[in-house]
Amino acid sequence: MKTTEYLREDKLPHIWCPGCGNGIVISNIIRAVDALNLKRENTVIVSGIGCSSRAAGYMNFDTLHTTHGRAIPFATGIKMANPDLNVIVISGDGDATAIGGNHFIHASRRNLDLTLIVVNNNIYGMTSGQYSPLTPTGKIATTAPYGNIDRPFDLCELAEAAGATYVARGSVYHVQQLKRYVERGIQNKGFSVIEALSICPTYFGRKNKMGSPVKMLEGIRDNAVIYNGKNKEEGKDKFLIGEFKNEPDREYTESYQKIIDSLKEGK
Amino acid sequence: MEKNKMRLVQGNEACVMGALYAGMRFYAGYPITPSSEIAEESSIQLPKVGGKFIQMEDEIASMAAAIGASLAGKKAMTATSGPGFSLKQENIGFACMAEVPVVIVNVMRMGPSTGLPTSPAQGDIMQARWGTHGDHPIIVITPTSVKEMYEFTIRAFNLAEKYRTPVILLADEVIAHMREGVEIRTDIEVIDRAKPTPGEPYLPYQLKEGDIVPPLASFGDGYRFHVTGLSHGENGFPTNSVEINNALIRRLNSKITDHLDDIVEVEEGYTSDAEFLILSIGSTARAAKSVVNTLREQGIKIGYFIPKTVWPFPEKELKECFKTVKKVIVPEMNMGQIALEVERVAAGQAEVHRLNKVTGELFTVAEINDGVMAVINK
Numbered sequence: 001m002k003t004t005e006y007l008r009e010d011k012l013p014h015i016w017c018p019g020c021g022n023g024i025v026i027s028n029i030i031r032a033v034d035a036l037n038l039k040r041e042n043t044v045i046v047s048g049i050g051c052s053s054r055a056a057g058y059m060n061f062d063t064l065h066t067t068h069g070r071a072i073p074f075a076t077g078i079k080m081a082n083p084d085l086n087v088i089v090i091s092g093d094g095d096a097t098a099i100g101g102n103h104f105i106h107a108s109r110r111n112l113d114l115t116l117i118v119v120n121n122n123i124y125g126m127t128s129g130q131y132s133p134l135t136p137t138g139k140i141a142t143t144a145p146y147g148n149i150d151r152p153f154d155l156c157e158l159a160e161a162a163g164a165t166y167v168a169r170g171s172v173y174h175v176q177q178l179k180r181y182v183e184r185g186i187q188n189k190g191f192s193v194i195e196a197l198s199i200c201p202t203y204f205g206r207k208n209k210m211g212s213p214v215k216m217l218e219g220i221r222d223n224a225v226i227y228n229g230k231n232k233e234e235g236k237d238k239f240l241i242g243e244f245k246n247e248p249d250r251e252y253t254e255s256y257q258k259i260i261d262s263l264k265e266g267k
Numbered sequence: 268m269e270k271n272k273m274r275l276v277q278g279n280e281a282c283v284m285g286a287l288y289a290g291m292r293f294y295a296g297y298p299i300t301p302s303s304e305i306a307e308e309s310s311i312q313l314p315k316v317g318g319k320f321i322q323m324e325d326e327i328a329s330m331a332a333a334i335g336a337s338l339a340g341k342k343a344m345t346a347t348s349g350p351g352f353s354l355k356q357e358n359i360g361f362a363c364m365a366e367v368p369v370v371i372v373n374v375m376r377m378g379p380s381t382g383l384p385t386s387p388a389q390g391d392i393m394q395a396r397w398g399t400h401g402d403h404p405i406i407v408i409t410p411t412s413v414k415e416m417y418e419f420t421i422r423a424f425n426l427a428e429k430y431r432t433p434v435i436l437l438a439d440e441v442i443a444h445m446r447e448g449v450e451i452r453t454d455i456e457v458i459d460r461a462k463p464t465p466g467e468p469y470l471p472y473q474l475k476e477g478d479i480v481p482p483l484a485s486f487g488d489g490y491r492f493h494v495t496g497l498s499h500g501e502n503g504f505p506t507n508s509v510e511i512n513n514a515l516i517r518r519l520n521s522k523i524t525d526h527l528d529d530i531v532e533v534e535e536g537y538t539s540d541a542e543f544l545i546l547s548i549g550s551t552a553r554a555a556k557s558v559v560n561t562l563r564e565q566g567i568k569i570g571y572f573i574p575k576t577v578w579p580f581p582e583k584e585l586k587e588c589f590k591t592v593k594k595v596i597v598p599e600m601n602m603g604q605i606a607l608e609v610e611r612v613a614a615g616q617a618e619v620h621r622l623n624k625v626t627g628e629l630f631t632v633a634e635i636n637d638g639v640m641a642v643i644n645k
């Protein structure tokens with residue numbers, strides 16, 4: 001299918017700033033969906049609140065734009081109600097790890113079959129540049145005018161530790177990887193987390209004097225370490241790109257179906 | 268048709284029986300006294316009928332999951348109490364705005380904050396109406412017995428489906444934990460949400476002539492529609508248009524206020540000639556009724572007025588009473604919440620006397636009797 005058929009072209013132009021990474025992430029989600037031949041009718045996109053979460057409205061599927069931080073529990077209800085649906089969740093770094101952090105770890109623990117893509121632009125974009133749990137220490141934000149003293153999460157390590165069964169990090173520079181990770185995440189029958197390192201030239205970039213969008217992309221390229229299974233240390237304070245976990249395990253709706261089936265047999 | 272059976276059941280259990288009868292196939296919750304039995308019973312019963320139960324990480328997530336399940340086509344419920352009801356508010360507002368049918372049970376306990384977890388109170392009446400931000404419509408119904416826990420839960424689902432809205436079943440701890448013999452009716456009509464006509468173009472928020480609300484497709488039906496909590500047009504997509512926003516907010520509210528006769532339910536006794544009136548809800552209404560019956564035997568012209576739908580408030584029905592009623596007594600297990608509404612409706616036509624109890628105990632018949640006599644003898 002033409003990839004533009006996965007977009008609601010009549011809803012464009014989008015609200016994003018020039019140079020924003022959101023479009024690159026969305027296009028790779030669409031490419032992954034297309035490569036897997038997922039039916040549009042059978043695929044639901046759920047998002048939270050934030051610039052990145054506005055993606056749902058532009059994508060030509062059943063789409064649900066929820067409340068800030070709560071996309072995962074809304075998606076949980078959808079998947080439980082109809083396990084035949086492919087449910088993809090798009091969330092920002094603030095959405096997924098601050099206000100939605102608890103849902104994130106519990107969804108990882110449950111291993112319900114959802115694919116979560118976190119667009120990590122290191123900042124709260126929608127509300128104009130306050131620091132998020134993924135803003136690196138020392139960086140400037142509108143609420144960290146003297147430099148951020150918070151220590152950030154490593155989203156992928158958090159997901160792994162909490163029990164997500166597929167975990168990977170791509171970026172808006174490493175688009176081939178990003179597409180492949182989203183594909184594998186969707187294929188994994190369980191909770192999959194794909195962190196998409198992105199750029200926010202308007203707020204994060206400008207506040208931290210990182211230059212043009214192209215410069216910011218080059219920054220990702222120049223500071224990337226491609227994960228090879230044993231170079232995690234090397235990736236510290238850099239961008240470690242790769243697939244960290246792909247270990248399928250019991251999926252939640254399947255476990256629940258077993259209960260339903262056993263009660264039927266008991267009768 | 269199967270004959271109705273008599274059963275001895277607890278209020279919370281009756282709620283789940285009603286929900287299953289109405290077609291509940293999804294429940295998400297987080298444990299909290301005095302509503303936990305609703306979750307426990309749902310976890311036992313739902314998989315037996317092919318439904319799903321999930322214990323979420325908190326009440327915010329429970330509310331979200333219930334809305335998600337409803338959008339995927341399943342009738343969904345969540346139950347909670349006090350602190351949990353506070354946490355659900357933002358997503359209740361989402362369901363109002365996005366017009367998603369869902370049932371929320373709030374078994375009131377003593378607050379504020381953690382308060383007295385196992386003690387009865389009626390302090391959430393205003394929260395049930397205005398707990399979430401913004402001008403939103405809401406339907407809140409209040410049972411006074413275990414029988415009504417069963418029947419009102421069915422009614423809550425029916426109203427939610429018919430009006431595409433969250434409906435709150437506002438019970439108090441006594442009704443939830445009480446056991447009573449109940450005739451389990453199996454002749455109550457069950458209403459399912461209107462679905463779009465296959466083959467026709469679908470706009471999820473377009474009201475067609477003669478309809479109460481726009482039909483609601485389910486995710487996966489093939490319509491590829493959008494749902495958002497942002498102000499939206501008939502197509503469901505966000506807009507900044509002042510005209511469209513105005514029309515939306517007005518339609519959301521009028522879908523309820525245009526159908527008050529269907530939504531509002533009141534139980535009245537002796538109101539046709541009453542000079543005095545006791546107005547109360549839930550377990551308080553049970554004591555009030557008994558006081559009225561006794562005083563009537565003594566020749567006192569007193570009646571009772573029990574809103575079974577507390578929101579929208581039964582304004583028209585109460586106004587009618589003021590043709591004869593001169594004094595209203597409003598006993599409540601709070602510092603005076605329904606009384607505010609009664610004062611508004613009375614608008615000086617009758618005296619409104621508050622009778623408030625916040626000890627974490629039920630009103631006794633004697634307390635209501637004394638309170639009423641003090642007003643009558645004044």
Ligand SMILES: Cc1ncc(C[n+]2csc(CCOP(=O)(O)OP(=O)(O)O)c2C)c(N)n1
Pocket residue numbers: 049050051052053068091092093094095096119121123124125126127132
């Ligand atoms: C309950 C609540 N709190 C705060 C907000 C305001 N708010 C909207 S988006 C946002 C942050 C978004 O940041 P992120 O999730 O990183 O997404 P981005 O905009 O950067 O894509 C905040 C704080 C809100 N909408 N709801």
